[in-house]
Amino acid sequence: MLDIKNNYSLANITTLKIGGSAKKFVAVENLDELIEAIKFARDNNLEFLVVGGGSNLLISDSGVNKLIIQNKFSGIQQEGNILKVKSGTILKDLINYSIQLGLSGLQNLSGIPGTVGGAVYGNAGAYGQTISEHLIQITAFNGNNEENFTRDECSFDYRYSEFKKNHYTILEISFELEPSTEELLSTQSQEILEKRLVKYPTGIKCPGSFFKNIVASTLPQEIAEKLKDKIVYGKLPAGSLLESVGAKGATLGDIEIAPYHANLFINKGRGTAEDFYKLAKKYAELVKEKFGITLEPEVQLINLPKI
Ligand SMILES: Cc1cc2nc3c(=O)[nH]c(=O)nc-3n(C[C@H](O)[C@H](O)[C@H](O)COP(=O)(O)OP(=O)(O)OC[C@H]3O[C@@H](n4cnc5c(N)ncnc54)[C@H](O)[C@@H]3O)c2cc1C
Structure with a gap:
C-alpha cells in the first residue's frame, strides 16, 4: 500500500531547501510501487513527475499541482566489469562500490x-x-511497459539525454567499466572531493551550477577568439560570463551568488524560488546584452517560466 502524502513540502526533498508543496507525494522502492503510483495519478487525473x-x-514557491x-x-549487481544499477541508487554509493572493485570510469564524478x-x-x-x-x-518505463535502450539510442549530449524528451x-x-586498482581510483576520487569542497562547502544549500556552460564550438568565432583563454574541457564556463557582468556576490533576499563563483546560487536560509529566479534572470539578461x-x-x- 502506497503512503501518499497530501500537500507535501518539496523544500524537504531539494538540496536547495526551496519549493512549495506538491499536491500529492509518494516515495517508491520498486517497479510495482511505481506502477501503482502512476495508476493513482491517472485515476485522479493528476500529472506525475x-x-x-x-x-x-x-521548484516554484507555489509548489506543483502534481x-x-x-x-x-536501489541496488547494484556485479557481473565482471559490468555493474547493473537500480536508478534510485545514490550515485556516491555506486562510485564507492566501483572504486572498491577497482573498476574505473565513474571516479571523476565523486562529489x-x-x-x-537523475x-x-x-x-x-x-x-x-x-x-x-x-x-x-x-531499462526505462514508458508508462505502460519497460523498454530497453542502448547507449546510442539515448541521444546523450552535454547535460542532455533522450529522457528529457520522452519523459520515461x-x-x-548498466555500466561496463575498465579494470584499474582501488588505490589509484581512490586517490583520484579523494583529490576531486578535496577540490570540490572549495566550491561546495559541507551544508551548502544549492542546486549545483545553475546555468550550463557553453560548448565552445557553438560560439560565434569572434567571441570564441576573444574568450579563448577561459575555455576549459571544450566549454566556456557560464561563470566567467556572469562574473564579467558583476554577478559574483550579488544578492536578492536570502539568495546569494557565491562571492567566489558567479554560477553558484546559494540559499542563505530563507531564500525563495522567486528571488532565485529573478536574480538568475537579471544576470542572464546582462550576459545576453554584453555578449x-x-x-x-x-x-x-x-x-516556473523559461528564463
Ligand atoms: C553541491 C552540488 C554539486 C553538483 N555538482 C554537479 C556536477 O559536478 N556535475 C553535474 O552534472 N551536476 C552537478 N550537480 C547537479 C546534480 O547533482 C546532478 O544533476 C544530479 O545528477 C541530479 O540527480 P538527482 O537524483 O538529484 O536528480 P533530481 O534533482 O531529483 O532530478 C533532476 C531531473 O531528473 C529527473 N529524474 C530524476 N530521476 C529520474 C528517473 N529515474 N527517471 C527519469 N527522470 C528522472 C527529474 O524529473 C528532474 O527533471 C550538483 C548539485 C549540487 C547540489
Whole structure:
C-alpha cells in the first residue's frame, strides 16, 4: 500500500531547501510501487513527475499541482566489469562500490549528489568524465511497459539525454567499466572531493551550477577568439560570463551568488524560488546584452517560466 502524502513540502526533498508543496507525494522502492503510483495519478487525473535526490531542481514557491514520485529503487549487481544499477541508487554509493572493485570510469564524478537515475537524465559530468561514457544499457518505463535502450539510442549530449524528451522513467542502468586498482581510483576520487569542497562547502544549500556552460564550438568565432583563454574541457564556463557582468556576490533576499563563483546560487536560509529566479534572470539578461549569448539553466525549473 502506497503512503501518499497530501500537500507535501518539496523544500524537504531539494538540496536547495526551496519549493512549495506538491499536491500529492509518494516515495517508491520498486517497479510495482511505481506502477501503482502512476495508476493513482491517472485515476485522479493528476500529472506525475519522478524525482531522485532533488539536487538539480528549482521548484516554484507555489509548489506543483502534481503527484511527485521520489525514486528510491536501489541496488547494484556485479557481473565482471559490468555493474547493473537500480536508478534510485545514490550515485556516491555506486562510485564507492566501483572504486572498491577497482573498476574505473565513474571516479571523476565523486562529489556529485543525487541518484544514478537523475545523473543519467541530465548526463551529469565533472572533471572531463560523464555518467554516459561507460553506460551500455538502460531499462526505462514508458508508462505502460519497460523498454530497453542502448547507449546510442539515448541521444546523450552535454547535460542532455533522450529522457528529457520522452519523459520515461529510468529504472535500471548498466555500466561496463575498465579494470584499474582501488588505490589509484581512490586517490583520484579523494583529490576531486578535496577540490570540490572549495566550491561546495559541507551544508551548502544549492542546486549545483545553475546555468550550463557553453560548448565552445557553438560560439560565434569572434567571441570564441576573444574568450579563448577561459575555455576549459571544450566549454566556456557560464561563470566567467556572469562574473564579467558583476554577478559574483550579488544578492536578492536570502539568495546569494557565491562571492567566489558567479554560477553558484546559494540559499542563505530563507531564500525563495522567486528571488532565485529573478536574480538568475537579471544576470542572464546582462550576459545576453554584453555578449549576445543566451544562457540556459542546467537546473530543472519546476512550475516556473523559461528564463
Ligand atoms: C553541491 C552540488 C554539486 C553538483 N555538482 C554537479 C556536477 O559536478 N556535475 C553535474 O552534472 N551536476 C552537478 N550537480 C547537479 C546534480 O547533482 C546532478 O544533476 C544530479 O545528477 C541530479 O540527480 P538527482 O537524483 O538529484 O536528480 P533530481 O534533482 O531529483 O532530478 C533532476 C531531473 O531528473 C529527473 N529524474 C530524476 N530521476 C529520474 C528517473 N529515474 N527517471 C527519469 N527522470 C528522472 C527529474 O524529473 C528532474 O527533471 C550538483 C548539485 C549540487 C547540489
